[in-house]
Amino acid sequence: MTTVHIPFLQTGTLAVGGRLLGEDDRSLQSQADRPSSLTKGHRACQGCAEALAARWVMDTAVEAADEKLIVANATGCLEVFSTLYPESAWKPPWIHSLFANAAAVATGIAASLHSQGRDDVRVLAQGGDGGTVDIGLAAVSGMFERNDDVLYVCYDNQGYMNTGVQRSSATPASARTATTPAVGRQPGAPVGQGKSMPKIAMAHEIPYVATATVADLRDLETKVRTAMSIHGARYLHVLVPCPLGWGSSSSESINLSRAAVQSGIFPVLEARAGEITDVQRIRQRMDVEAYLRPQARFAHLFKPGGEDALERWRALADANIRRYDLMGERS
Amino acid sequence: MREVLEGSQAVARTVARCRPGVVCAYPISPQTHIVEALSVMARTGELSDCEYVNVESEFSAMSVSIGSSAAGSRTYTATASQGLLYMTEAVFNAAGMGLPIVMTVANRAIGAPINIWNDQSDALALRDSGWLQLYATDNQEAADLHVIAFAVAEELGMPAMVCMDGFVLTHASDVVELASAEEIDAFLPAFRPQQVLDVDHPTTIGTMAGPESFTETKYLQHLRFLDATEVIESWSHRFRDAFGREAGCLVSRYDPDTLERDHAAPPAAAEDIALVAMGSVVGTLQAALAPMRAEGERVRLVGIQSFRPFPEQALRAALGECRDVIVIDRALELGAGGVLTGNVGRALAGTRSRIRSVIAGLGGRPILEASLQDVVRRARAGEVGRLEFLDLKEGGVPLPPVGATEVAR
Ligand SMILES: Cc1ncc(C[n+]2csc(CCOP(=O)(O)OP(=O)(O)O)c2C)c(N)n1
Ligand code: SF4
Numbered sequence: 001m002t003t004v005h006i007p008f009l010q011t012g013t014l015a016v017g018g019r020l021l022g023e024d025d026r027s028l029q030s031q032a033d034r035p036s037s038l039t040k041g042h043r044a045c046q047g048c049a050e051a052l053a054a055r056w057v058m059d060t061a062v063e064a065a066d067e068k069l070i071v072a073n074a075t076g077c078l079e080v081f082s083t084l085y086p087e088s089a090w091k092p093p094w095i096h097s098l099f100a101n102a103a104a105v106a107t108g109i110a111a112s113l114h115s116q117g118r119d120d121v122r123v124l125a126q127g128g129d130g131g132t133v134d135i136g137l138a139a140v141s142g143m144f145e146r147n148d149d150v151l152y153v154c155y156d157n158q159g160y161m162n163t164g165v166q167r168s169s170a171t172p173a174s175a176r177t178a179t180t181p182a183v184g185r186q187p188g189a190p191v192g193q194g195k196s197m198p199k200i201a202m203a204h205e206i207p208y209v210a211t212a213t214v215a216d217l218r219d220l221e222t223k224v225r226t227a228m229s230i231h232g233a234r235y236l237h238v239l240v241p242c243p244l245g246w247g248s249s250s251s252e253s254i255n256l257s258r259a260a261v262q263s264g265i266f267p268v269l270e271a272r273a274g275e276i277t278d279v280q281r282i283r284q285r286m287d288v289e290a291y292l293r294p295q296a297r298f299a300h301l302f303k304p305g306g307e308d309a310l311e312r313w314r315a316l317a318d319a320n321i322r323r324y325d326l327m328g329e330r331s
Numbered sequence: 332m333r334e335v336l337e338g339s340q341a342v343a344r345t346v347a348r349c350r351p352g353v354v355c356a357y358p359i360s361p362q363t364h365i366v367e368a369l370s371v372m373a374r375t376g377e378l379s380d381c382e383y384v385n386v387e388s389e390f391s392a393m394s395v396s397i398g399s400s401a402a403g404s405r406t407y408t409a410t411a412s413q414g415l416l417y418m419t420e421a422v423f424n425a426a427g428m429g430l431p432i433v434m435t436v437a438n439r440a441i442g443a444p445i446n447i448w449n450d451q452s453d454a455l456a457l458r459d460s461g462w463l464q465l466y467a468t469d470n471q472e473a474a475d476l477h478v479i480a481f482a483v484a485e486e487l488g489m490p491a492m493v494c495m496d497g498f499v500l501t502h503a504s505d506v507v508e509l510a511s512a513e514e515i516d517a518f519l520p521a522f523r524p525q526q527v528l529d530v531d532h533p534t535t536i537g538t539m540a541g542p543e544s545f546t547e548t549k550y551l552q553h554l555r556f557l558d559a560t561e562v563i564e565s566w567s568h569r570f571r572d573a574f575g576r577e578a579g580c581l582v583s584r585y586d587p588d589t590l591e592r593d594h595a596a597p598p599a600a601a602e603d604i605a606l607v608a609m610g611s612v613v614g615t616l617q618a619a620l621a622p623m624r625a626e627g628e629r630v631r632l633v634g635i636q637s638f639r640p641f642p643e644q645a646l647r648a649a650l651g652e653c654r655d656v657i658v659i660d661r662a663l664e665l666g667a668g669g670v671l672t673g674n675v676g677r678a679l680a681g682t683r684s685r686i687r688s689v690i691a692g693l694g695g696r697p698i699l700e701a702s703l704q705d706v707v708r709r710a711r712a713g714e715v716g717r718l719e720f721l722d723l724k725e726g727g728v729p730l731p732p733v734g735a736t737e738v739a740r
Pocket of ligand 2: 043044047048049050078157242243244245
């Protein structure tokens with residue numbers, strides 16, 4: 001038996017760099033020569049899932065594009081922690097223009113490449129939930145509607161973290177942020193507001209929409225690969241816990257992501273042309289408390305008076321499980 | 332070949348012959364005819380190897396232009412008024428990033444009240460955006476300026492606006508002679524971007540800069556802007572040599588006797604009255620002055636072609652010792668005076684010239700020759716106030732009393 005040296009670079013759900021897998025199936029991150037698109041030396045907080053997800057997304061996209069990838073980034077944590085002049089943590093050609101226009105800048109890059117006959121170079125746009133769901137929504141929707149050849153990735157940490165943790169329209173009900181404080185009759189973010197970007201993306205009937213989390217990095221990698229194998233507008237929505245904004249421990253980011261999925265709060269799915277084609281089944285159902293309790297932004301739910309809100313969260317999980325058949329037999 | 336064309340068509344055809352790789356715009360009057368024409372040319376193949384991108388807003392139009400310019404394509408867009416303001420954030424951004432996008436601004440008033448007609452308050456509101464701003468006197472110049480704008484912008488790594496009065500020029504048919512595609516090919520160097528998103532030589536564009544480096548980047552941008560006057564002059568000379576027509580000079584002097592453009596015209600003397608204007612009103616002034624000239628009135632006329640960079644030296648040279656400088660201004664700095672006037676004032680600081688501001692043609696109010704003649708007569712008598720509104724219908728518009736505010740005269 002020949003032994004292969006496997007560098008220990010990443011521990012995901014398939015432990016120890018995919019040691020259990022055949023070489024072809026191993027994760028990109030377990031390879032010593034992974035592209036390292038987002039290099040060390042950036043200034044993200046410890047345990048920042050946005051940094052982790054971005055590294056996986058970018059490395060996979062760079063590899064899938066045969067190293068020919070151009071990236072447009074929205075303003076937000078990811079841009080700020082990675083490009084403080086004169087340093088840059090990005091290896092691929094990378095541009096940041098503004099908060100609201102990453103999708104449109106990417107469209108411009110794609111149009112330019114097309115007019116130059118460079119159909120071998122691929123384009124990726126990325127931003128936080130604020131840059132995607134709120135201020136940049138029109139540009140994202142325009143890019144979808146025209147079916148521009150861009151993969152758009154939203155790192156959803158459920159708030160405007162870069163400006164000090166304010167509410168976005170992806171902030172979940174009852175979460176405490178700097179602009180939805182946990183005081184008053186209905187503490188935290190208002191119930192009944194907010195929007196689901198994956199659903200909005202699906203409504204555009206673009207070729208590919210998927211959601212993912214950092215709890216299952218192999219799944220994230222696979223989805224980026226799938227997205228990169230398709231041309232046209234594609235959308236990937238990644239849940240990325242933010243220790244600073246969520247008030248969680250730096251070591252909890254992966255666990256929280258898993259709890260979000262296993263409780264039914266964050267459905268992990270794939271859709272093509274507006275139709276859901278796959279959902280990740282819940283393997284071991286967790287109660288919403290497993291997700292909520294470790295986060296200081298929900299602390300008020302566990303004080304007297306928080307019972308109603310907790311019930312609403314349970315109802316939300318149930319509704320998701322029903323709607324997306326998360327416990328079902330289909331696969 | 333001389334032909335009769337609407338200003339918009341003249342511009343669209345010239346832009347197409349400059350071979351942009353990407354054209355992206357959002358419709359707004361009075362710019363629409365330009366981008367409609369380009370969208371047709373992109374479909375018919377007259378505009379070859381060019382992507383015409385339809386977007387959902389001006390903000391995206393400028394953002395797409397940023398992406399396409401950064402990815403190495405010659406890029407064109409056009410807008411006006413509310414559209415220009417809607418894209419403002421990206422307009423500043425394009426300049427800060429050094430992207431040589433060329434944009435036509437079909438000048439139009441800014442609401443409220445909403446008004447689709449011409450004045451120059453839109454582009455002038457963005458005077459500090461870091462874009463070059465060239466103003467066309469007529470449709471011939473509007474077309475020609477685009478060729479020069481691409482050359483200058485790409486040499487400097489700096490975006491350029493070509494401003495043409497909305498409707499007055501965009502929708503007016505005139506005799507023009509367009510540069511042919513072959514002539515432009517010979518004149519305009521191929522676009523070689525100074526920075527480019529290239530997978531073989533990756534760069535990071537648009538980083539964050541802290542207090543320790545931001546001032547320096549702005550200082551460099553400022554220095555580059557100062558270079559622009561020379562670069563514009565040099566390209567306008569080359570243009571004159573190649574095409575035998577004037578376009579893109581910083582300042583135009585008009586011979587007081589013939590009222591034709593004449594760079595050799597001597598500068599104004601101490602007893603002279605000079606009129607300074609920008610855009611199509613220069614043509615109206617020529618017409619208004621002609622009959623007065625026949626009666627012996629000698630007035631200097633100076634047209635500003637380049638508003639950004641503002642050609643302070645060239646303007647001083649043209650205005651010499653002039654006693655009265657009357658600026659016909661199509662944009663109002665509320666509570667202060669004319670926008671152009673403010674810039675002329677700074678250029679003439681320390682000289683003996685008296686500067687007068689005449690606000691004219693706001694929101695498309697026709698600038699009548701007779702009214703301009705009246706200004707000249709009153710200037711001769713020393714009766715023009717520091718700030719006047721041409722043809723103001725005092726008492727004609729029912730204005731509610733506003734506290735104790737007095738109308739400044
Ligand atoms: C037009 C504009 N408005 C506001 C801001 C300030 N701003 C910068 S980043 C940001 C929030 C970013 O939030 P998000 O997109 O969710 O990314 P995150 O930092 O959470 O990863 C805000 C409000 C800005 N840069 N531009
Ligand atoms: S604030 Fe949150 S998203 Fe931003 S770097 Fe820190 S952990 Fe990451």
